[in-house]
Amino acid sequence: MSQHAVALERRIAADLSHHDTARRAACLRQFGGHALSFCTMQPGMSYFDVPGVGYLAYAKYWGMRFALGEPVCAPHLRDAMLDAFLERHPDAVFVQVGKDVVDHLHARHGYHGTQFGSEARIDLAGWSLRGARKQVIRTAINAARLDGIEIREGGFDHDVRRISEAWIRTRRCKNNEIRFLIRPMIVDYREGTRYFYAYRGGEAVGFVFFDPLYRDGHLAGYVPNISRSSANFRQGLWYALMAHAIARFQEEGVPFIELGLTPLQLAAGIEPQESRPLRATLAVIRERMDFLYNFKGLEFAKSRFQGRVEKTYCCHRHALPALAMTAMFRLTRII
Structure with missing residues (x-):
């Protein structure tokens, strides 16, 4: 391939990327109400796009896919977006999602939805x-x-x-x-x-x-x-x-x-769709592995503002996703 052809291909790719960014930004300005919605625009993300509907951002690590937050789309189309995404990536892990997403993934796809932390x-x-x-x-x-x-x-x-x-x-x-x-x-x-x-x-x-x-x-x-x-x-x-x-x-x-997110700020009770082994593992990490991350210090600092606290979840296919959790901590660079 000639140098001119290579340069043209790069220009076309750049133009397409700019178009995709503009389209996602417009969608974000319309429906980006989740705490992680803006983070979906960060570099290095992959996207599941449905033109005219919205998008879902995810990262690939160790051959696994980690969806970041919830789909950026109209609320009444969210479940359809999740279903379409899982048709293509049936073992994806969903990180930091709310109870409505948990209930849908659990009822429709058999996912576990385990509390991962809290938001205020x-x-x-x-x-x-x-x-x-x-x-x-x-x-x-x-x-x-x-x-x-x-x-x-x-x-x-x-x-x-x-x-x-x-x-x-x-x-x-x-x-x-x-x-x-x-x-x-x-x-x-x-x-x-x-x-x-x-x-x-x-x-x-x-x-x-x-x-x-x-x-x-x-x-x-x-x-x-x-x-x-x-x-x-x-x-x-x-x-x-x-x-x-x-x-x-x-x-x-x-x-x-x-x-x-306040990671590993966990409520006392365990819900039916949660993975008990994973909840126990997360509790141990919070109590005994504070050297990895200042979980308790962050919880204290945010609690001073007296916000309304709600649970946030990680949705996963297997009851004890040890490899996926390790990959996620590596992806986030906590370990």
């Missing part, structure tokens, strides 16, 4: 900083003020990598940024994202990035997807950044924010 939603209309459990937030705000911290919204700043690399060195999972369940900081598609930075002496020392959530073609809320802060700020700069952003969203009339 803050309805902004009635939220305030009052209350004993929010004392830690108020303390962080006061400490930031005394320390000369200024928080303001801005555009995307590529200098965030410096803060991020310093932050990662203080984490239990030091080798890489977590991916898949959390999108990368630097992505091509950033429409609707919001960036809040904390500055001290003119230098950025922390930030929180928010991704948009949509319902019926309108902005419905935000989810904080990426946050980093200096380890030298002991009172938790994240609390002060979050409180500042929440106040801004309240002024704008934003209905709610999702706090995203």
Whole structure:
């Protein structure tokens, strides 16, 4: 093949990719209400597309397919999308889905639906900083003020990598940024994202990035997807950044924010469709393998905001998907 032919093929592929991205972005702006909807646009994803209906994003790892969240489509077409996807990929694993998806996959396809963690939603209309459990937030705000911290919204700043690399060195999972369940900081598609930075002496020392959530073609809320802060700020700069952003969203009339996944925050009871062996395994990981990830610390931090907690699930074909769970932890770079 000549050089001109190769160049033409690459141009055609780029044009098709741009068309697909634009089509998915339009679908996202219409139906992207799940906490992971925006994450479906991250690099490296594969897609199951149904033109005129929507799409489902998934990642391939160790020969397995992991669907990220729920289909991005009209709610009444969701079950049909799931059925069509499973016709092509009958052993796919679904990560971070709600109870309606669990019930359909269990009844129609015989899947197990095991609680994987929890999500919390803050309805902004009635939220305030009052209350004993929010004392830690108020303390962080006061400490930031005394320390000369200024928080303001801005555009995307590529200098965030410096803060991020310093932050990662203080984490239990030091080798890489977590991916898949959390999108990368630097992505091509950033429409609707919001960036809040904390500055001290003119230098950025922390930030929180928010991704948009949509319902019926309108902005419905935000989810904080990426946050980093200096380890030298002991009172938790994240609390002060979050409180500042929440106040801004309240002024704008934003209905709610999702706090995203709190992994392995598990309810006491076990539902009939859950895998008891997997639930027991996840409980052991939470209690004895906190060195992998600060499960309890994240749960405590998010609980201070007093959001409405709901279960989120992992749907899987086999009762004890040991290989699939290992692959998922590797995919996300937790291990």
